[in-house]
Amino acid sequence: MVPYDRTERTGGITMTFVQIIDCKTSRFDDINRLMDTWVEQTKGKRTATHAVVGKDHSDASHFIEIVEFPSYEEAMRNSNLPETDKIFREMVALCDEMPTFTDLDVVRDEQLYTDTARRFFQTIAVSGELPSIDDLVAENYHDHDPANEQDTMGMDALRREVEMWRGGFDFEFEIRDQIAQGDRVCTQWTWHGTHKGEFMGLPASGKKVAMTGCTIQRFGEHGKIVEAWWEYDRLGLMGQLGALDALER
Template identity: 75%
Template sequence: MTFVQLIDCKTSRFDEMNQLMDTWVEQTKGKRTATHDVIGKDRSDATHYIEIVEFPSYEEAMRNSNLPETDRIFREMVALCDELPTFTDLDVVRDEQLYSANIRRFFETIAAKGALSPLNDLIAENYHDHDPANEQDTIGLDAVRREIEMWRGAFDFTFTVDDQVTEADRVCTRWTWNATHTGDFRGIAATGKQVTMTGTTVFRCRDDGKIAEGWWQYDQLGLMAQLGVLDQLEL
């Protein structure tokens, strides 16, 4: 179970404490078990800071605490505090990655049967799409809807999300696309063939969770080969 430790402290020497944390990160390379560290400053009290440190488990947190580097840095950190810091130990019982959940819903929505939904609850009005298969970037919600409708008109498809990584406002999704070629696709008449394609998309999300920008990479050459286009070129 993921474990989180909250360290609540007051200090008027945060710059020194920040340098101390950099020293700990450098000295514990290859040994520390912490996976994520966030420090927040109280907007109503400039000397009040809360550090949130995440670990894979309580046991891993204890291993981290027992490192000699951690013990030494902790004692130096206490010396920089205006008062003794307090610690709160938390077992994580819910961890909702809201950006990645919205991205999953986007893939499900564009592959859903029936009429395409408005998408304005998922995509920003000024959305900017980068697709190497297109000569120009697709900009705006209406334009991206037309692009999606083009794919939906040519294929009956589903997406499988294979992997997702979230970093700040970016969500990287590795996906598999399975489809039946049912309509015209860039001048290629419907073949009825079952096709598959893999790809990766990086989306940038706004604070409200709406998708603001996207970068696509996918195996279009492999798709064309499955549709028989490359065989025709060889002839």
């Protein structure tokens, strides 16, 4: 949020830009209120896309703010706002010493939620006994599946739902695409299965089947999946299993 000058760039390539503001203050509550004022005064004009403030676990007077921008150029626009300059001078006055700033071009951005989502699909498809999913899914999990009359509520109910599919098929997910935004990950997948056991009243046929689908998963503060919405071609699957043959005659 501070005005600064930087002439070194990376070949004209636009990339996500992050600024780290490191300060010490015994008046954090006052700074916090000052930041609220800045947010209100710059509404519709500021270019920051995400900000995180952390307090040093071993030093209650040490704070770090991490601010993300779409690019260096957008960060410059933000810094040049008259409201930003005014708030910055007031912030410095509240600090015990001059804050320091680190400017970063982001060259790698790990999407931890997408990794957890991918691990979920891989784990429920593992053959043999269902592995533990406690590190992936929250106990208060809420599942929305249009194929079910009622939502699946809780970890135990999710396990029963997964075991129903595992009892009917040996299967795997092919992850086609993933998009992450905020606390949600959308995963587009293709499911491949072999019909090995009873499923929806249909005895095992040995048929190899496939269907496409999409799942949106919401993550909690602990990094676990707390809610999910499923859309998939269940009708197409039942057709491949021959369940629709009698209706077509």
